[in-house]
Amino acid sequence: MRRAIVLLLLLGVVLSLGCIGSEATTKSEGGGIKEAKLIIFHAGSLSVPFQQLEKEFAKYAEENFGVKVTFQDEASGSVKAVRKVTDLGRKADIVAVADYTLIPQLMVPNYTDFYVLFATNEIVIAFTDKSKYADEMLKNPDKWYEILARPDVRFGFSDPNQDPCGYRSVMVMKLADLYYKKPIFETLVEKTTNIYANGTHIFAPKEIEVKDRRVVIRPKETDLVALVESGSLDYFFIYKSVAEQHHLKYITLPDEINLRDFSKADFYGQVSITLGSTGKTIKAKPIVYGVTVLKDAPNRDLAIEFLKFLLGETGQRIFRENYQDFINPPVAFGNVPEEIRGLVKVSSE
Structure with missing residues (x-):
């Protein structure tokens, strides 16, 4: 009986110490x-x-x-x-x-x-005064895809498998095919990476490979900000809010492709992407x-x-x-x- 009482007292001491320790945190x-x-x-x-x-x-x-x-x-x-x-x-x-x-x-x-x-939000193309053809981009924003395709221009977007801005950027380029009626996705994406499309459906392999040094891909869109600010990257696809927050120059894209306009949801929905990282298919829609x-x-x-x-x-x-x-x-x-x-x-x- 005495031993039981001693054990109970010891247990009470341990519990009280535990409570004090927990409270201290x-x-x-x-x-x-x-x-x-x-x-x-x-x-x-x-x-x-x-x-x-x-x-x-x-x-x-x-x-x-x-x-x-x-x-x-x-x-x-x-x-x-x-x-x-x-x-x-x-x-x-x-x-x-x-x-x-x-x-x-x-x-x-x-x-x-x-x-x-x-x-x-909406997708824009951001750059600085250091970017090649920056003045031309500002004066002729509808020619953005021609400027990005030039051999001396470097542009980037984030990894579609990790970041919505990445898969939205490639969907914007596929929507540009439909809007401008030109092979923009093939020129800017398929020829430079292993991301490919079957009609309006895009496939992003689990491991993204870059086949042309003119293109830079990083895990998230904000990783590209410093590259553009330093001049090592000319242009990148980014959210308008981020471009504003970092005081970057940017051009806006037509509502039919920028993923901003809720009234254009049906047009956006023509394009979709399957991500190798999750196996999920995502339809283009307003951001x-x-x-x-x-x-x-x-x-x-x-x-x-x-x-x-x-x-x-x-x-x-x-x-x-x-x-x-x-x-x-x-x-x-x-x-x-x-x-x-x-x-x-x-x-x-």
Whole structure:
């Protein structure tokens, strides 16, 4: 009996020490402010607005919840961001992608049961004063495909297997075939890489190969910014918001090919791409960003608060300041959390 009592006392001491140790990891040294970390995987094109959003949310959380928030912020191509969760089994609180369809295709229902459409964009061709034929590109933007095809011009786009901007860029070039009635895709893509098309259906092999040094492909679209700024790359396909954020020159493309115009959705839908990385086929459509909080988010309650912050007035202001259009109201699908229902339009589709 005595031994049992001693064992119980020892167990109580161990448990109390464990609780104290656990509490210490959630409080600052002063013992007043709780600490918490949010893990966010997001598209590279969201880097600038998300950095500002995280900074303002950290201040908001400390003032309103007494929580000091730190962020594990990982920018990548959106396909890669999703596959960190689905293929590599990594934990995250929030996933935000440049193509919302990746969430229902690859994450619902196993990893999340809702998602929100919140922002739009368009594909442009960006460059600097250092770029070859920059003045000509500005004066004659309809000749963009002729300038990119010149033997002394280097141009780039991101990897279609990792990044929506990559597969959107090659779909833009295939749409250009239809719009201009010229073999633009064959000239700029098929002759320079192992990406190919059968009619209007594009195939991106799992391992992308570049056959011409004039073409540069990187994992995500923002990886190409520094190459253009340094003058080692002349032009690249990029989102308009990123071009604006980095103060690059750019030309806009016709609405029939830039993936901006919702009224042109049927025209866009003529083109599709199969990705070697996932085996999934994606139809060209207007650019819409999506975000979700994962079912097993390590800090789900705080992640929902961050999502509210993103979808509310502060998030919309930050996106406007960073040249990206925000959907108002955002559109939510699935088992939408009660906490955000007042900020979104819940769709039954």
